[in-house]
Amino acid sequence: MNVTLGPVPNNISSIRPGQIQLRQVVKVYRTAAGDFTALKGIDLDVYRGEFLGIIGKSGAGKSTLLNMITGVDGVTSGEVLVNGMNIQRMSQNQLANWRGRNLGIIYQSFQLLPMLSLVDNIVLPMDFSGGYRGRASRQRAVELLKLVELEEHARKLPAYISGGQQQRVAIARALANDPPIIVADEPTGSLDTLTADAIFQMFELMVENGKTIVMVTHDNSLAPRFSRRVHLADGEIIDTK
Numbered sequence: 001m002n003v004t005l006g007p008v009p010n011n012i013s014s015i016r017p018g019q020i021q022l023r024q025v026v027k028v029y030r031t032a033a034g035d036f037t038a039l040k041g042i043d044l045d046v047y048r049g050e051f052l053g054i055i056g057k058s059g060a061g062k063s064t065l066l067n068m069i070t071g072v073d074g075v076t077s078g079e080v081l082v083n084g085m086n087i088q089r090m091s092q093n094q095l096a097n098w099r100g101r102n103l104g105i106i107y108q109s110f111q112l113l114p115m116l117s118l119v120d121n122i123v124l125p126m127d128f129s130g131g132y133r134g135r136a137s138r139q140r141a142v143e144l145l146k147l148v149e150l151e152e153h154a155r156k157l158p159a160y161i162s163g164g165q166q167q168r169v170a171i172a173r174a175l176a177n178d179p180p181i182i183v184a185d186e187p188t189g190s191l192d193t194l195t196a197d198a199i200f201q202m203f204e205l206m207v208e209n210g211k212t213i214v215m216v217t218h219d220n221s222l223a224p225r226f227s228r229r230v231h232l233a234d235g236e237i238i239d240t241k
Contacts, residue, residue, distance in 0.1 A: 018045025104174030164195035
């Protein structure tokens, strides 16, 4: 099975508008202690084929920003458009279907289902989306495990592999439906330096193969490795490079 993901544009900055567009996005959480504004009028374009890093300290609004992009949470005001489609106007069912076909989400905590084998964890999103059927979905899952160099562990449960290996499975699962966009929330934060570097190299390879990646991190040392980075503080973009 071919897992090549497509060509990379020569000049992503020349593509307008962005593949992902946030326009004056505000997010306010209502709490017993009062309103808390997590995002304060965010304007941001993410271009096709780039590796965008969202950098900031804990509480800066990084994960909230990812939740706006994925549609996991709704905006208080403003718009989020992906390929020109306003995802905030979708119903929950429409969002779930759209997300399954267009986004791969990688969490710091992996979120693998502990009662399923590695290969079945990867098959699951394909079953939900309906993009692959029967033998084809399992064959693709095995190919993705080969891509992350874990095919020999295909039938193991997540508890029987290391944290770094679990993160590799989470990456393979995120690629299951061949989504054009990958979002990753602190995916290397709980890993040792060597494993984290290997995961980051995998992301760089995915970008070379045409994926768009948006990654959240608090680690400023990673900044030079992104094709572009946005610094977030107190719910506002304070710097873009």
